[in-house]
Amino acid sequence: MAKAGRRARARAARIMRIRSTAATPFSRGVALAEIGVKKSADEARADGNTQLADALQATIVTTAAQREAALVPRPPPENESGGAQRRRRMKELQAERHRNEGDEVQAAVCLLTSPELAEWSERMDEFSQVLTDYTARVRAARLTGRG
Numbered sequence: 001m002a003k004a005g006r007r008a009r010a011r012a013a014r015i016m017r018i019r020s021t022a023a024t025p026f027s028r029g030v031a032l033a034e035i036g037v038k039k040s041a042d043e044a045r046a047d048g049n050t051q052l053a054d055a056l057q058a059t060i061v062t063t064a065a066q067r068e069a070a071l072v073p074r075p076p077p078e079n080e081s082g083g084a085q086r087r088r089r090m091k092e093l094q095a096e097r098h099r100n101e102g103d104e105v106q107a108a109v110c111l112l113t114s115p116e117l118a119e120w121s122e123r124m125d126e127f128s129q130v131l132t133d134y135t136a137r138v139r140a141a142r143l144t145g146r147g
Contacts, residue, residue, distance in 0.1 A: 029112050029120030031062045031070035035105050037127050038067065052134050059130055071108050 037056055045053035076088055091110050098107035112120060 026062050026066050027116050027119040028070040028108070029116035029118070030123045031067045032105055032108050032112070033120045033123035033127065034060050034062045035067050035070070036124070055130055055134055056127070059126065071104055073111065
């Protein structure tokens with residue numbers, strides 16, 4: 001339990017450092033991942049689960065404007081090789097499929113660069129860890145009769 005507390009304090013300190021630097025640019029990958037985190041926090045709050053909603057909300061480091069800007073498609077790079085053009089076209093087709101299904105976020109994720117996709121994945125791992133930690137706390141409280 002002490003280890004989880006240290007992790008939470010370290011994460012809070014990191015978030016505060018990031019938030020204190022207002023001009024810090026954010027990765028599109030992080031911003032897209034946080035759209036999902038924000039949606040989950042809103043759903044938890046709507047379901048009356050304010051503890052989980054607050055825990056998720058506390059991890060969000062991007063602004064609403066940054067998250068919205070991450071959805072805007074970027075123009076293709078100039079002087080792209082034939083292979084890169086084909087890979088980009090495949091990604092665009094995947095994105096179009098998700099867009100047609102009404103999933104703008106997943107469509108934008110399809111178009112991320114490799115470094116952005118790695119950052120998206122890392123942020124989603126952090127989100128999963130928050131959910132895991134929260135679930136463990138709830139189960140522990142139930143077992144001890146405090147939940």
